Amino acid sequence: MTDSTNTQGSVAYDASDAVVLAGKAQRMLTSAQSFVIDSPTMYELAAADLQKVKGLSKDVEEKRTAITGPLNQAVKAVNDLFRAPKEYLASAETALKGAMLTYDREQQRKAEEARREAERVAREERQRIEAEARETARRAQEEADRIAKEAADAAAAGDAAKAAELQQQASDTAAAGAAQAETIAMEAEMVTAAPMPVATAAPKVAGLSTRQNWKARLTDKMALIAFIAQHPEHQHLLDVNQSALNQLAKAQKDAMRLPGVEAYPDAVMSARAA
Structure with missing residues (x-):
């Protein structure tokens, strides 16, 4: 059987080099x-010092990586x-969350579908009642018009009393029909979508x-x-996209013509260690 237990260890290093390098x-x-x-002479001296700086930087990096190398390898081994x-x-976690969110979305879809269905039913019921109100008013008006015609015929025949009676009856019929139609129309305004329960609500989980x-x-x-x-x-x-602009400027240089963009040279100095 393979032993997968790793013993603890330590990394020893000499810090004296860092102190000396820090002073330099x-x-x-x-x-x-x-x-x-x-002057040109001072420029040359600066260049010589720059090479010394680069050389010391190289020494510092070598000393640093001599210590951090084993540490980084240990960290990599643990991460692996x-x-x-x-x-x-x-x-x-992704799979479980995905399945749960899919369930939640499905319940929301069902609830939204139920809500739309309830609104459709309520809308159709309002339309039915409104149509009934219009039909009631139409019939009442037709009856009132018929009675009014009889009143006109009676008046033409010289029966003023009957004409007056029929005219009043026609007016009452029209008013009663209008009142009934208005009452029915008020019923339509009171029709609202019934609340629809969700098929299966997601349980509450702590x-x-x-x-x-x-x-x-x-x-x-x-x-x-x-x-x-x-x-x-x-x-x-x-x-x-600064990277793309830099690539375009590098390729076209002074010939670059892009509204709102300027190509310019940026001097970069490099130096080797002495």
């Missing part, structure tokens, strides 16, 4: 800060040892919470650019 580096810094180049279980657990995390995705880059051109206060929404 500090003296070089003091000298560099006081350097005034006012625990990488697999961490990845397994991260994948398990330590588990779900929140809405709103995000945005770009669907039309040119439309966004056009909007920002009209509303420059939102220009922070566009990131400049």
Whole structure:
């Protein structure tokens, strides 16, 4: 059987080199800060000191990596040892959260579907009642018109009393029909969508919470650019691709012509260790 137990250890190092190097580096810094180049000779002396600085920097890095190398290797070994279980657990967490969120979204979809169905039923019921109210008013008006015609015929025949009676009856019929239609219409206004319960609500679990995390995705880059051109206060929404601009400037140099962009040379000095 393979023994997977690792014993604890320690890394020993000599700190005296760091103290000596720090003293040398500090003296070089003091000298560099006081350097005034006012002649070709001083320029050459500065270049010579620069090479010494680079050389000492190389020594410092070698001493540092001599200590950190074993430490970094140990850290890498530990990370490699625990990488697999961490990845397994991260994948398990993603899978479980995904399944639970899918369930939540399905319940929300069902609830929204039930809400829309309830609103549809209520809307159709309101429309039915409103149609009934209009039909009631129409029939009442037709009856009132019929009675009014009889009243007109009676008046034409010289029966004023009957004409007056029929005219009053026609007026009462129209008023009663209008009142009945209004009552029915008021019933339509009271019809609302009945609350629909969710098919299966997600159970409450201690330590588990779900929140809405709103995000945005770009669907039309040119439309966004056009909007920002009209509303420059939102220009922070566009990131400049500095790396691409630098590559273009490197390729075209002075010939680069891009509105709002300037190509310029940036001198970089390199030095080797003495």
